Amino acid sequence: MGFQFEHVLCNVCGVDDCHPVAVGEDFEYGTSDQEFMAVQCRRCDTVYLNPRPDSDGIRLAYPENYHAFQFDESEFGLVYRVRQRLEARRLLRWCRGLPDGAAILDIGCGDGFHVELLRKFGKPTWEVDGVDSDSRAVSGARKRGIDIHQGSIEELNLKQESYDLILMIMTIEHVCDPLAMLKAVSGLLKPGGRLVIVTDNTGSPDFRIFGNRHWGGYHFPRHLYLFNRRNLSQLCDRAGLKTVSVKSALSPVNWTYSFRNWIQDWKGPSWLKNRLSLSSPLALAIFTAIDLPLSMVGIGAILHGVFVKEKSK
Amino acid sequence: MINAIESRPVAILGGGIAGLTAALHLKNHRVPFVLFESSDAVAGLMKSERDDEGYTYDCGVHFLTNRLAAAIGMSKDCQPMARYGETVHLRGRCYSYPLGLLTSPKYLTSALFAKSKSLISSSGATARQYYSSQYGSRLAEEIAIPLTEAWSGADGDEIASAVGQKFSTGLARMMMLRTAAKMTKRVIGIGYASTIVESTNSWHVYPRGGISTVCQRMADLVRGSIKLNSKVEQIRVSNDRVESIVVNGESLPVAGVISTAPVHVLPRMIRGTNALDGLEKFEYRAMIFVNLKLDGPSGLTDVVTWVPERSYPFFRLSDIGMGLPWLVPKGKSQITCDIGCKVGDEHWTMSDDGLTELCLNALEKMIPGIRQRSCGSRVVRVPLAYPIFKVAYEAKRKAWEECSGVNGLLSVGRNGEFAHLLMEDVFWRTRWKVSRFLQNMGL
Structure with missing residues (x-):
């Protein structure tokens, strides 16, 4: 597949003053034999794909079997059940203090995994919506019996100031213009409403070790902007959202992919590569054990950010 | 604004x-x-021309990495280099650069002595002082200084030490990168970027249609x-x-x-x-690139051969087809001879046929029988090719x-x-x- 490339600016600083950090390829899905470059802003350290495929090209980088379109128990078995429990607990923690009848929106909800969890484990009076721009995600959600909106929140004409909580779980890194999206999110939140962002952490040791090619967080070419604690706060601040907290959290996913990509790229044994996958409980357990102490000292593989739209004075 | x-x-x-x-x-x-x-x-x-026979002529050797290709969105138009290595031709013998030179006891002892001395003394302001302090007087006088003089057209005492400072890759790092190159079967770029750090994940590629x-x-x-x-x-x-x-x-x-x-x-x-x-x-140094077209393999041992002896008209030879086979027709080879000169001097004003003869005569000493395999040449003259660090x-x-x-x-x-x-x-x-x-x- 050949892409048309576009050059972009750092979404946080609005300039392109960067140095190269990595060149890589689509190790996970092999949608293209093209190489892609990740650069790091010299002013704020935001990592971004530059040049990147234009918006038509990016769509082609999501194959039919993309995991977020269909993450189900039949394929992922034990991993699915464990993740379901952990994620439900995490979601309910973010929902603490929400009133009866609260409106919740999950942006970039994929096949509605989190929407389903909230409907199942949350208060029955909560109204939980999901949005995804890809029709295959909408079909995946339907299979779960969930209707979600298809499109971008900028286009969907959702009611302004109507949501108590908005979730962006592993979403912001896929967005072409995160600042524009966060401004739209700010418009959708009620005053005092909260935004939760979960994304890969460029301040983590796995980024330091694998960051010049094989880091799983690059997900070439699908992750367009990647953040650390500081620049994620800066970005939200530019969108008018105040930082409540940005903490690192445990995740074995990037470790698993990083090792897998490295072995694949250096032509290592395929039996080992095949054992490093998201459906392998052993691999996930090993990398959970590695990331656990790191997350305890604040350098875990992913970030959890909580931001609030301040009430007007 | x-x-x-x-x-x-x-x-x-x-x-x-x-x-x-x-x-x-x-x-x-x-x-x-x-x-x-x-x-x-x-x-x-960065011009290149392709002739009817399928030879591509660039102005000298260019180094492009997968990193630069990705930065300009053309990695799909590039191909990894098939091979890259350098040798030094000295007194009829070829030494691989740099490790082969260090198998010679006289170069090794001289280099070790200089390295230990350089820990306590400065490297000096001229190219001669710098190379002597870094590589030892033997390697400096027989190889590094003659090559720099041929490249620059000035005496080693007139050339500033900055000319050598870009080649800063240490031996340990070089060994690590070479090991990675062997494991990945990629031509990892070593010593060819100083602003951007070398990496095991940065290797040489080249556009299929030539550098232009x-x-x-x-x-x-x-x-x-x-x-x-x-x-x-x-x-x-x-x-x-x-x-x-x-x-x-x-x-x-x-x-x-x-x-x-x-x-x-x-x-x-x-x-x-x-x-x-x-x-x-x-001042800038002018260069003449004499591209010799040959039947069969060139006879050179590696992609780049450095020739420090003054008896040769050129100081560098590049076997284009060995590194970049798609730039040369099948069954043929192409040697580019780099001749440093001044605009208007005897080499600059020499006819293309004269330059071809000059190079073939000199190469005959290194690769006997090369003349019989010659099938033409293309000469490219560049008046302002390299800055001279005086x-x-x-x-x-x-x-x-x-x-x-x-x-x-x-x-x-x-x-x-x-x-x-x-x-x-x-x-x-x-x-x-x-x-x-x-x-x-x-x-």
Whole structure:
């Protein structure tokens, strides 16, 4: 597949003053034999794909079997059940203090995994919506019996100031213009409403070790902007959202992919590569054990950010 | 701010890789600009021609990495280099560079002695002092200094030590990168980027259509803002700031000038300031590239062969087909002989046939029977090929590298910085310098 490339600016600083950090390829899905470059802003350290495929090209980088379109128990078995429990607990923690009848929106909800969890484990009076721009995600959600909106929140004409909580779980890194999206999110939140962002952490040791090619967080070419604690706060601040907290959290996913990509790229044994996958409980357990102490000292593989739209004075 | 200067674009002088990199950077930042190229095509030194037989001729050896290819979005148009290695031909014997040289006890002891001495003494100001302190007097006198002198056309005592300082890769790092190259079966770029750190994940690639396709791709993105056959004759400074340029006899107000023009011509172009006085003394080395077409394999042992002995007319030989087989027809090979010269000297004025004979005669000593396999040649002459780092103007050169000394004038690229920069260095340094330039100018 050949892409048309576009050059972009750092979404946080609005300039392109960067140095190269990595060149890589689509190790996970092999949608293209093209190489892609990740650069790091010299002013704020935001990592971004530059040049990147234009918006038509990016769509082609999501194959039919993309995991977020269909993450189900039949394929992922034990991993699915464990993740379901952990994620439900995490979601309910973010929902603490929400009133009866609260409106919740999950942006970039994929096949509605989190929407389903909230409907199942949350208060029955909560109204939980999901949005995804890809029709295959909408079909995946339907299979779960969930209707979600298809499109971008900028286009969907959702009611302004109507949501108590908005979730962006592993979403912001896929967005072409995160600042524009966060401004739209700010418009959708009620005053005092909260935004939760979960994304890969460029301040983590796995980024330091694998960051010049094989880091799983690059997900070439699908992750367009990647953040650390500081620049994620800066970005939200530019969108008018105040930082409540940005903490690192445990995740074995990037470790698993990083090792897998490295072995694949250096032509290592395929039996080992095949054992490093998201459906392998052993691999996930090993990398959970590695990331656990790191997350305890604040350098875990992913970030959890909580931001609030301040009430007007 | 940009509205205020819409009628005053930034002028970019020169359509080589530095000028085009600057143009793309300005385009991304929506700063209006015009790129003026005095000839009828972009590419500068990165020109390539393909003949009817299928040989491609570039102006000397260029190094492109997968990293640079990705940065300009053309990794799909490039292919990994099949092989890369360097040897040194000395007294009829070939030593692999650098480790093969160290198998010779005289070079090894001399290098070890120098290395231990360099821990307590400085490396000196001249190329001779620098190489002697780094490699030992044997390696310096027999190899490094003769090669630098042939390359620069000046005596080792006249050349500044900066000429050698870009080759800074340590032995341990080199061994690590070479091991990674063996494991990955990739030609990892070692010692060919100083601005950007080498990495096990950065390897040599080359465009299938020759090096000029890099500039063509970049030019396609800014085509509407390029003016060919447009010679910038003057840069006018007023109130200590660049105000306008004169192009083909016409004056054009500009917000600033980004120049890739050879440094020594700038003092003749600038009006209204003496800040560039002294640059006219900077010298460039001319090069002749004699491309020999041969039947069968070339007979060289590696892609690049360094030839330090003065009895040979050339100082470097490159077997193009060994590294880049798609640039040479099947069953053939091509050796490029690099001859350093001065414009107007006996080599520069020699006929193409004369130069071919000269090279074949010399090569016959290294590769007996090569003459019988010769099937023609193509000679490329480049008047301003490499900056000469002379001690006489080294202080001025260092200051120039930092800043032009004129508000609104930025000089970039190998010609513009007067530095021996490789392509990837040119690309990134130009981007960073242009970023700082825009910031300083409030654009």
